[in-house]
Amino acid sequence: MSRTCHSCRAPMATEARFCGACGAPTRDHVRTVVQRGQQERQRVLRAALALGCACTGTLLGLLGGAALFGFHDADGWAVHLVGAAAVFLAAAGAALVQGDFVATFGGGTRVGWLAAAVPVAALSFFVALVFVRLLGDPGGDARSVSGPALFGLIVLAPLGEEWLCRGAAWRAAVTLAQPHTALLLTAILFAFLHGLGGGYLLELPHRFVAGLLFGWLRLRSGSLLPGIVAHALHNTGAWLITAT
Amino acid sequence: MTEDEELRPTVACAACRAANPRDAGFCTSCGAKLEAGPPELLPAGKRRGRRPAGDAVEQSRARHEFGRIKNIVLTVRSVFWACAVFAFVQALLWHTVLAGALEGPSARWHTAITVLVWGQLGLTVAGALLVLRAPLAWTTVGACFWTLNTAVALWANGFTQPIGALCQSFLLVAFWFAVAQAARVQKLMAADPKLQIVRQRIDPSRRVVGGVADEARERRRAERHKLLQRLGAGVGLLVVAGVVIFLLTRPPGVDATIASFTERWGRSDVEAIGDLFVDGRTDRAAAALREDVERRGWQRALPRLGEAKVDGGEDAAKATYSCGAGEVHATFGRGDSGWHLTRVTVPPLEAGDLAPAVESFRTAWAANGSESLVSLWRPASRERFGGAMQRMLEKRGWHEQRPALGDVGPKRADHGRARVTFPLDGDELAVTYEYWHPQWFVVGVALPQR
Numbered sequence: 001m002s003r004t005c006h007s008c009r010a011p012m013a014t015e016a017r018f019c020g021a022c023g024a025p026t027r028d029h030v031r032t033v034v035q036r037g038q039q040e041r042q043r044v045l046r047a048a049l050a051l052g053c054a055c056t057g058t059l060l061g062l063l064g065g066a067a068l069f070g071f072h073d074a075d076g077w078a079v080h081l082v083g084a085a086a087v088f089l090a091a092a093g094a095a096l097v098q099g100d101f102v103a104t105f106g107g108g109t110r111v112g113w114l115a116a117a118v119p120v121a122a123l124s125f126f127v128a129l130v131f132v133r134l135l136g137d138p139g140g141d142a143r144s145v146s147g148p149a150l151f152g153l154i155v156l157a158p159l160g161e162e163w164l165c166r167g168a169a170w171r172a173a174v175t176l177a178q179p180h181t182a183l184l185l186t187a188i189l190f191a192f193l194h195g196l197g198g199g200y201l202l203e204l205p206h207r208f209v210a211g212l213l214f215g216w217l218r219l220r221s222g223s224l225l226p227g228i229v230a231h232a233l234h235n236t237g238a239w240l241i242t243a244t
Numbered sequence: 245m246t247e248d249e250e251l252r253p254t255v256a257c258a259a260c261r262a263a264n265p266r267d268a269g270f271c272t273s274c275g276a277k278l279e280a281g282p283p284e285l286l287p288a289g290k291r292r293g294r295r296p297a298g299d300a301v302e303q304s305r306a307r308h309e310f311g312r313i314k315n316i317v318l319t320v321r322s323v324f325w326a327c328a329v330f331a332f333v334q335a336l337l338w339h340t341v342l343a344g345a346l347e348g349p350s351a352r353w354h355t356a357i358t359v360l361v362w363g364q365l366g367l368t369v370a371g372a373l374l375v376l377r378a379p380l381a382w383t384t385v386g387a388c389f390w391t392l393n394t395a396v397a398l399w400a401n402g403f404t405q406p407i408g409a410l411c412q413s414f415l416l417v418a419f420w421f422a423v424a425q426a427a428r429v430q431k432l433m434a435a436d437p438k439l440q441i442v443r444q445r446i447d448p449s450r451r452v453v454g455g456v457a458d459e460a461r462e463r464r465r466a467e468r469h470k471l472l473q474r475l476g477a478g479v480g481l482l483v484v485a486g487v488v489i490f491l492l493t494r495p496p497g498v499d500a501t502i503a504s505f506t507e508r509w510g511r512s513d514v515e516a517i518g519d520l521f522v523d524g525r526t527d528r529a530a531a532a533l534r535e536d537v538e539r540r541g542w543q544r545a546l547p548r549l550g551e552a553k554v555d556g557g558e559d560a561a562k563a564t565y566s567c568g569a570g571e572v573h574a575t576f577g578r579g580d581s582g583w584h585l586t587r588v589t590v591p592p593l594e595a596g597d598l599a600p601a602v603e604s605f606r607t608a609w610a611a612n613g614s615e616s617l618v619s620l621w622r623p624a625s626r627e628r629f630g631g632a633m634q635r636m637l638e639k640r641g642w643h644e645q646r647p648a649l650g651d652v653g654p655k656r657a658d659h660g661r662a663r664v665t666f667p668l669d670g671d672e673l674a675v676t677y678e679y680w681h682p683q684w685f686v687v688g689v690a691l692p693q694r
Contacts, residue, residue, distance in 0.1 A: 017299065018275035020268030025275060025301045033301045037309070044431075045424040052420030055388060059395035176427035177380050185384050192388040 046098055047175035051189070054094040054169045058193050061086020084152060087160035087193075094168035098175070104167040109223035117226040120217055121233035124210040128234070129241070131206035153239055158231035165190045165211065166218040166227045183219055187211030210234065260299070275300030297435040310432045310439045316425040317379045317441055320386055324372035327389075331365040376441045379426035379433075387419040495582025498561045502552055505563070505574055505585060512546040520585035522577070529587065536590045539660055541681025560586075567591055593660035593679060601677055601684035602664055606649055614643050622678070622685040629687075636691055649673065668692055 003012045005019035006027060012019055017029040062083050095104040165186045173182035190211030191204045210231075217226040254263040255278060262273035270277055276299075298306065338361050343354060367385070375382035394412045401409070433439050451457065496504075501520065508516040514537050518530025537543060550566030558578070565572040570591025577586045601620075608616035614637050618630035637643045650667030660679035665672045671692035677684045 013272060016272035017301075018270055018272050020265060020270055020272045023270030023275050023277065023300070025299075029299075030301055033305055037305055041424075041428065044427050045421070048420050048424030048427060051384070051423060052387065052391070052417070055391045056395070056416065056420075059391060060398065063395050063399035176423070177430060181378075181381060184381055188381075188385055188388055192392055 043175055047172035050094040050097040050172040051169055051176075051185070053097050054090050054164055054172070055189055055192065057090030057093055058087050058164065061090060062193075081152075084156040084160050087157075087164050091160065091164035091168045094164070094172060098168070098172055100171070104163070104171050106167060106170075106218070106224045107222050109221045109225050113217065113221035113223065113226040114229055116221075117217060117230035118233060120213045120226075121230040121237070124206075124213045124230070125234050125237040127209045128206040128238070150239060153235045154232050157235060158228045161190070161193065162214065162224050162228045162231055165193070166214060167224055170215070170218060179219055183212065183215040186215050186218075190214070273299070303436060306432050306436055307439065310429065310436075313425045314429055314441050316422050317375060317383070317429050320379070320383050320422055320426065321372055321375045323386060324368050324375060324382070327386075328365060328368035328372055331361070331368050335361045335365055378430070379441070380423065380430045383419075383423050383426035387416075387423050390416055390419045498554070498556055498576055498578070498583045501576055501583040501585070502554060502561070502563045502574070506549060506552060506565075509546055509549055509572075512542075512544070514546075517585070517588070522579055522584040522586065529585075533588050533590075536588075539678070539680050540590065540593060595657070595660045595662075595679035596683065598655065598657060598662050598664070598677065598684055601686075602652055602655075602675075605664075605675055605686065606666075609646055609649055612644055620686040622680060622687065625687070633689055636689075640691065 003014060003016075003026075004010065005012055005022060005024055007024035008019060008022040010019055010021035012026070016026065018025050091104070092101075095101045098104070169186050169189050170182055173185040176182070177185070187208050188211070191208035194203045194207040214227040214230055217230060218224065255266050255268070256263055257271035257274060257276055258279055259276040260271060260274040262271055264271055264273070264278060268278055297303075338357065343358070371382045371385060375386075390412075394416045397412055398409055429441070433441075505517060505520055508520070514534055515530070517533060521529040537546065547567050549572060552563040552565050555562050555564070556576070560578070561576045561583070563574045563576070565574070568591060572591065573587075573589040574585060575587040575589075576583050578584075605617075605620060608620055611617075614634050617637075618626060618633065621630050621633075634643065637646070647669045652664060652666060655662060655664050662677040662679075662684070663674060664677065665674045667673075669692065673692060674688075674690040675686055676688035676690075678687045679685075
C-alpha cells in the first residue's frame with residue numbers, strides 16, 4: 001500500500017521516511033525523531049542529576065554527620081556510620097534517579113582482574129604517600145585506630161565509595177559521555193568527595209590519581225569488585241603506615 | 245510488489261547507501277539529495293571528511309538544539325572567567341596581606357596554601373579556555389567546585405542566611421542542569437563535525453577568495469559593526485540622558501540659593517522667601533519673618549539690600565547684606581535636597597515714643613466701660629484678647645469703674661517690646677506693649693492678684 005507526500009502529493013513507498021520527489025520527511029518520521037530526541041534529553045538530564053545527587057548528597061551527608069558528632073570524634077562509630085550512610089544513600093539516590101538500580105552494580109569479573117587490583121592499589125598508595133610528604137605532613141603521628149574506624153576504613157569506605165563513584169556515578173557518566181570521559185568524571189567526583197578530610201581542596205590531586213586508577217580497573221574489567229579490592233588495599237596501607 | 249516495481253532500476257544514496265528508485269531526486273531513507281550517477285563516480289570533494297550522523301531530520305533537529313543550548317556552555321565559560329578573576333584577586337590578597345599574617349603553627353601551611361591559591365587560578369583559567377572544546381568535563385569540574393562550595397557554606401553558616409543558602413542551592417541545581425546540556429552539546433558536536441562552538445580555522449591553501457567563508461566573515465563583520473553602532477548609540481544616549489538628568493536634578497549651590505533669596509527680597513515677596521526654609525520649619529520661620537516685616541511696616545516694600553557678603557563652609561553659609569543703617573543676615577544650611585534658608589535676622593526695630601501709648605492707656609483706664617481699653621489692642625488680636633480682658637475686669641467689678649492708676653512705674657523697652665507697671669491700689673498693674681508700625685499696641689495686661 002503506497003502513501004502520498006503531504007508536501008507535494010507524490011506517491012511514496014510505505015517504508016519511505018522521505019519523499020523521493022521533494023525530499024520532505026514524513027510526519028511519522030518527524031514524530032519519531034522528536035520523541036527519540038526527547039527521550040535522549042531526559043536520559044541525559046537524569047544522568048546529570050544523578051551525578052549531582054551523588055556529589056551533593058555525599059558532601060552534605062558527610063558534613064552533616066561531622067556537624068552532628070564533631071570532627072574530633074574521628075575514631076567513633078557515629079561519624080563512620082553517618083559518613084558511610086551518607087555515601088550509601090547518595091549512591092542509592094543516584095541509582096534511583098537513573099531508573100535502573102541493579103545496573104549500577106556492574107557485572108562479574110575474572111580472577112585476573114582481582115589480582116591486578118594489587119599493583120593498582122600499590123601505585124595509588126605510592127602517589128598519595130609522595131603527595132602527603134610533599135605537603136609537609138610529618139608522618140610520624142603514630143596513633144592507634146579503633147576497631148570501628150578500621151572497619152569503616154577498610155570495609156565500609158571501599159564498598160560505599162566504589163558503588164557511588166564507579167557504580168552509580170559511572171553509569172550516569174557513561175550515559176553522558178564516552179567511557180574515557182566517564183573515567184575522568186568519576187575520578188574528579190572521587191577527588192572532590194575527599195575534599196573534606198585534609199582541608200579544603202588539599203586532597204584533590206592524589207585522590208584524583210587514585211580515582212583514575214580505580215576507574216581504569218572498572219573500565220577494563222567491567223565490574224566493581226577489582227576497584228573495591230584495590231580501594232580496600234590502599235586504605236589498609238594508609239592505616240598501616242599511620243599506625244607504625 | 246508488482247513485477248514492474250521489482251524490475252525498476254535503482255540508484256544508491258551516496259550518504260547512506262540505501263537503494264532508491266532511479267527517478268527519485270532525494271533518498272527516501274535519509275533525505276539526502278541524490279547525485280546523478282553511481283556514488284563511486286561522485287567527485288572526491290563531495291565524500292571527503294566525516295559526514296554528520298543521522299538523516300536530514302535528525303541533522304536539522306540537532307542543529308536547532310545545538311543553536312539553542314550552546315549558549316549554556318558559553319555561560320559556563322563566563323562563569324569560569326569570573327571565577328578566575330576572583331581567584332586572581334585571592335592570590336594577590338594572599339601574597340600582599342594574608343601570607344605575612346601567618347604565624348606559629350599556621351606558617352607551615354604557607355606552601356600548601358600558595359599552591360592551592362595558584363592551583364585554583366590555573367584550574368579556573370584552564371576551564372575558561374577549554375570548556376568550549378570539552379564542555380562536559382569542564383562543566384562537571386565547575387559543578388563539583390560549586391557543590392563543594394555550597395556544602396562548606398551550608399555547613400559553616402547553616403541556615404542562618406536563608407537567602408544566601410537558597411541562592412547557592414539554586415545555582416547548584418542550575419550547574420548540574422548545565423552538565424546535562426553540556427553533555428548534549430558534546431554529543432551533538434561528536435555526531436556532526438560542522439557543529440562547533442569554537443570557530444574553525446580555514447586551511448589557507450583551501451581558502452577561496454570571495455567564497456562562502458569570506459561572505460560569512462563579511463556578514464559577521466557587518467553584524468558586529470551594526471551591533472557596535474547600536475551599542476554605541478545606546479551608551480551615548482544613556483550618557484546624554486544621565487548628564488541631562490544630573491544637571492536637572494543637581495541640587496543648586498549656595499550661591500544659587502542666596503541669589504534666589506536676594507531676588508525674592510528684591511520683589512518684596514515674603515511668602516516666596518518663606519518657601520526657601522527647610523521643610524518642617526517653614527511655617528514657623530516664615531511666620532516669624534512675616535511678623536518681623538509687619539512690625540517694621542515693610543509689607544508693601546522691603547528695604548533695599550546692599551551687596552551680599554557670603555561667609556560659608558561646606559554645610560552652612562551666612563549672607564550679610566547692608567540694609568539702611570543696619571544689616572540683614574540670612575543663614576543657609578545644606579540638607580539632603582540642597583541648600584535652604586535656616587534663619588533671617590533683620591535690623592533691630594526702631595520703635596517710636598512709648599509715652600503717648602502709656603497716656604492713652606491711662607485715659608482709657610480712667611474712662612467708663614471697657615471698650616476704650618479693648619481698642620488699644622492690635623486689631624488682629626483684639627477680638628481674642630479683648631474679650632478675655634473684659635471678663636477679667638467683670639470678675640473684679642471693674643468693668644464700669646476702675647480704681648485710679650498711680651504714676652508710671654519702671655519701664656522696660658527692648659526690640660519693640662515694652663513693659664510698663666502702674667501702682668494700683670497697693671499693688672501694681674503691668675501692661676505689655678508691642679510696637680507694630682506705626683504705633684505701640686497693648687498685647688498683655690496683668691491685673692493685681694486678688
